[in-house]
Amino acid sequence: MSSEKNPTRTRILKAAWELLESSPGVAARMSDIAKKAGVSRQALYLHFPNRTELFVATTKYMDEVYCVQENLAESRTAATGEARLEAYITAWSAYVPKIFGIAKTLIVMAETDEDAARAWSERMQDMREGCAAAVAALARDDALAPGYSETEATDLLWTLMSLQTWESLVVRCGWDQARYRATVLSLARQALVAGAD
Amino acid sequence: MSSEKNPTRTRILKAAWELLESSPGVAARMSDIAKKAGVSRQALYLHFPNRTELFVATTKYMDEVYCVQENLAESRTAATGEARLEAYITAWSAYVPKIFGIAKTLIVMAETDEDAARAWSERMQDMREGCAAAVAALARDDALAPGYSETEATDLLWTLMSLQTWESLVVRCGWDQARYRATVLSLARQALVAGAD
DNA sequence: TCTTGACTTGACACTGTGTCAATTGACACG
DNA sequence: CGTGTCAATTGACACAGTGTCAAGTCAAGA
Numbered sequence: 001m002s003s004e005k006n007p008t009r010t011r012i013l014k015a016a017w018e019l020l021e022s023s024p025g026v027a028a029r030m031s032d033i034a035k036k037a038g039v040s041r042q043a044l045y046l047h048f049p050n051r052t053e054l055f056v057a058t059t060k061y062m063d064e065v066y067c068v069q070e071n072l073a074e075s076r077t078a079a080t081g082e083a084r085l086e087a088y089i090t091a092w093s094a095y096v097p098k099i100f101g102i103a104k105t106l107i108v109m110a111e112t113d114e115d116a117a118r119a120w121s122e123r124m125q126d127m128r129e130g131c132a133a134a135v136a137a138l139a140r141d142d143a144l145a146p147g148y149s150e151t152e153a154t155d156l157l158w159t160l161m162s163l164q165t166w167e168s169l170v171v172r173c174g175w176d177q178a179r180y181r182a183t184v185l186s187l188a189r190q191a192l193v194a195g196a197d
Numbered sequence: 198m199s200s201e202k203n204p205t206r207t208r209i210l211k212a213a214w215e216l217l218e219s220s221p222g223v224a225a226r227m228s229d230i231a232k233k234a235g236v237s238r239q240a241l242y243l244h245f246p247n248r249t250e251l252f253v254a255t256t257k258y259m260d261e262v263y264c265v266q267e268n269l270a271e272s273r274t275a276a277t278g279e280a281r282l283e284a285y286i287t288a289w290s291a292y293v294p295k296i297f298g299i300a301k302t303l304i305v306m307a308e309t310d311e312d313a314a315r316a317w318s319e320r321m322q323d324m325r326e327g328c329a330a331a332v333a334a335l336a337r338d339d340a341l342a343p344g345y346s347e348t349e350a351t352d353l354l355w356t357l358m359s360l361q362t363w364e365s366l367v368v369r370c371g372w373d374q375a376r377y378r379a380t381v382l383s384l385a386r387q388a389l390v391a392g393a394d
Numbered sequence: 395t396c397t398t399g400a401c402t403t404g405a406c407a408c409t410g411t412g413t414c415a416a417t418t419g420a421c422a423c424g
Numbered sequence: 425c426g427t428g429t430c431a432a433t434t435g436a437c438a439c440a441g442t443g444t445c446a447a448g449t450c451a452a453g454a
Contacts, residue, residue, distance in 0.1 A: 008431080027309060029410065040433050045412070108308045111301070112224060147383075155370040156380065164361030173352035183353065190387040205400080226441065237402050242443070 009047045012037045016058045021101040028105070030054075052109060056119040059102055066098060072130055081138035082193055086185060088134045089161065092127070093181040096166045103163050124158075131157040138192060145194045153192050160184050206244045209234045213255045214299065221301040227251075249306060253316040256299055263295060269327055278335035279390055283382060285331045286358065289324070290378040293363045300360050321355075328354040335389060342391045350389050357381050357388075 015037035019028040030051055034041040048054035063069070072095070075087035109116035135153045138144045144153060159165070161184060169175045169183070212234035216225040227248055231238040245251035260266070269292070272284035306313035332350045335341045341350060356362070358381060366372045366380070386393045 024308075030412090031410080041411095042413090042434080043432055046432070049412095051411070104308070108305055111305045152372075152376075155366060155372065159362055159365040159370070162361070162365055164359070164365065165356055168356040168359055168361065169352060173356070175349075175352065179349075187384060187388055191384055227443090228441080238442095239403080239444095240401060243400075246443095248442070 006047075008037075008039060008043065010061075012039065012044060012047060012054070013058050013061045016054060017062060017102065020055070020058065020105050024101040024104040050115075052113050052115045052119075055102065055106055055109065055116070059099070059106065059119070059123065062099060062102065066095070068095060071095065072127075075130070076133070078137075081134065081141040081143050082189070084137045085134045085157075085188060085192070088130050089185050089188060090181060092130070092161055093166075093177065093184065096163060097170070097177065100163065100167070100171075104167070107163070124162075127161070128154065128158050131161065135192070143194050145192050148192065156191060157188055160188055203244075205234075205236060205240065207258075209236065209241060209244055209251070210255050210258045213251060214259060217252070217255065217302050218298040221298040225302070249310050249312045249316075252299065252303060252306065252313070256296070256303065256316070256320065259296060259299065263292070265292060268292065269324075272327070273330070275334075278331065278338040278340050279386070281334045282331045282354075282385060282389070285327050286382050286385060287378060289327070289358055290363075290374065290381065293360060294367070294374065297360065297364070297368075301364070304360070321359075324358070325351065325355050328358065332389070340391050342389050342393070345389065353388060354385055357385055 012033065016028065016033050019032055019036055030044055031041050033054070034044055037043075044054060048057060072088070072091050075084055075091055078084035078087045103120075106116050106120045110120045111117075132150070132154045135144065135150050135157060138153075139150055144150070148156065165184070166180065169180050170177065175183075209230065213225065213230050216230055216233055227241055228238050230251070231241055234240075241251060245254060269285070269288050272281055272288055275281035275284045300317075303313050303317045307317045308314075329347070329351045332341065332347050332354060335350075336347055341347070345353065362381070363377065366377050367374065372380075
């Protein structure tokens with residue numbers, strides 16, 4: 001929706017996207033983005049109030065492009081709780097590498113910037129709802145492992161699926177995506193599904 | 198050793214420590230630390246070449262004060278691999294909350310600062326060796342779960358014990374320390390110990 | 395008394411963000 | 425055809441924070 005409508009704005013968003021993707025972290029400066037987008041630095045401020053909001057807008061733009069909502073929502077159609085857990089982990093696993101660059105930047109910015117912290121926290125809260133739904137589905141099936149309340153199970157699943165876990169295994173330890181997905185899934189099953197393994 | 202010897206240097210380190218502890222993240226500025234230590238901002242540069250090195254020195258100072266090496270090394274005395282795993286997780290769990298403030302700061306700085314990245318990575322490499330030793334002890338007992346190579350098992354244990362996992366469960370989800378420790382231990386056992394649970 | 399070393403003071407260069415005012419150029423409307 | 429409007433540019437500036445530099449202070453010791 002916001003695409004196509006405002007070509008300069010979109011060019012800026014794409015430039016920010018590319019820069020953040022190629023160098024995860026905080027490195028991308030306003031002038032870098034402007035140069036990449038082929039506009040003046042000041043043009044950025046005509047479209048976004050500040051650096052943080054530009055990055056937040058970039059994540060929203062990515063969500064749009066990738067149709068995140070639909071992809072994650074698919075897991076709702078799974079029949080059993082366990083199938084739902086698997087579907088959700090699979091969908092999220094595929095999504096994480098795509099957003100990692102910008103997500104990492106926002107996480108780092110969140111440490112010093114109130115707005116960035118709020119934006120990122122909202123995003124993670126949305127993801128958490130998916131975890132909670134999967135856990136609730138397990139509980140409905142009477143398949144939630146004893147020893148965890150629904151909240152605790154959600155906390156744990158949310159942590160296992162966090163960007164940080166992905167970063168540790170895939171980026172730092174060099175695992176491939178399939179191994180990562182399989183391992184998180186197996187950990188979640190062993191911990192949360194009653195009588196698993 | 199570095200303590201007592203150089204009172205001003207130690208005052209600066211203590212000031213940095215307190216500030217980083219009270220506000221994890223990147224907030225502490227050189228002038229804040231100087232003010233807290235009761236010296237001029239320039240005095241900081243007489244003792245440390247730059248902000249990063251001051252923070253790195255602060256972590257080393259903390260290690261000294263807390264006798265990290267000895268505490269972590271204790272787990273080596275455990276008889277079985279499983280006991281060793283438990284001892285190591287327990288020792289590390291107790292240590293994480295103490296270093297969290299400064300560690301978080303270094304992690305954030307590592308994103309943009311080469312020196313900080315190296316310093317933090319070395320630290321985590323040390324911790325990883327402890328994980329590797331615990332995994333090796335399990336393997337020696339023939340108690341390592343099938344499906345993981347020793348390297349993969351180390352990667353996984355290292356990830357489970359990472360600061361980020363602690364932060365997610367304890368800081369963001371509000372778990373208490375005991376629950377955190379028990380859960381990480383249980384996850385590690387289920388995943389890595391053959392025939393566990 | 396003279397020297398040395400640790401610390402202070404005040405100034406400055408540099409980088410990056412965000413603001414401002416004046417200007418340009420295209421396009422539409424009467 | 426002129427005029428207004430809107431998007432974007434240009435160049436200047438304020439501000440914060442790091443790191444550097446030169447000069448000065450002050451106490452302890454030979």
